[in-house]
Amino acid sequence: MTDRLFPDHRRAALALLNGNHRLSRKAGQFLGQLAVDPSPMSEAQVDWLAKLLDRAGLASGAEGGAQ
Structure with missing residues (x-):
């Protein structure tokens, strides 16, 4: 993804946890686990995170796991 709002899944998870x-x-x-675990996400985790970001109105930019 070229225009990523979040450079990794940890920051995406923290944005959701810290936001309203x-x-x-x-x-x-799930988000707490992502925030502390740098392991690459599974496809199911990528999909769930994308859904949570979409519902919150945030761009889905954490695909592909940790960097």
């Missing part, structure tokens, strides 16, 4: 976005407990746990 409505999140379920499960989504919060």
Whole structure:
């Protein structure tokens, strides 16, 4: 992705956690894991993060995992 708002999934997760976005407990746990785990994300995790970013009105720029 060329115009990435977030350079990695950690920053995308932190933006969602620190923002005023409505999140379920499960989504919060998922984002907390992404915030501390630099491992590359699975396809399912990439999709879920993209959905959460879209619902929050943030550009999906964390595809591909950590850098």
